[in-house]
Amino acid sequence: EAGVTQFPSHSVIEKGQTVTLRCDPISGHDNLYWYRRVMGKEIKFLLHFVKESKQDESGMPNNRFLAERTGGTYSTLKVQPAELEDSGVYFCASSLRQGWYNEQFFGPGTRLTVL
């Protein structure tokens, strides 16, 4: 079974540009999560999709970040315009269902560098 995949693995952009990160969850997983780790700090939750609906977007830092999951399969996270403080590693995770016993499986992350 293929795991969670993310594309690209690295992205280097200049301040003010736009970047779109993609996450493909494990097939059949309705739940998809975005997290990020900035500057070696803790990994922080951004948002949670159940199929194509946003269940919890309380961690999204501001309106420069837009996440979508059209059709309930893969998800994209767009940063527009990117700022220096957006640099970090963006992780995606998926789980089969919500709730108590459902493990979240993480992707390898996308390392974003904003210059």
Next chain:
Amino acid sequence: AQSVSQHNHHVILSEAASLELGCNYSYGGTVNLFWYVQYPGQHLQLLLKYFSGDPLVKGIKGFEAEFIKSKFSFNLRKPSVQWSDTAEYFCAVKPSSASKIIFGSGTRLSIRP
């Protein structure tokens, strides 16, 4: 606010030494507890988890963790580390009422061969 505190930023040990990584969390309700590990160049992966029952949890590669509810702690232990345990270790908490996982800042473990 809910948070997870890992006591050590970087731990350096020799092979065969014993390991204990501290983790405390702040949340008054029911939680799931996790330790994740990220080996160099690899995905974040689950090392062990606690949902309920026996507070001493055994995970992969000889790791174990003990949940002490009264201390809000979930320390990770291994009796004898190997060079291959070099990695970054994350303690994490998931409140039962939420879908998100709250991570600590991570502990980088370096093992001297």
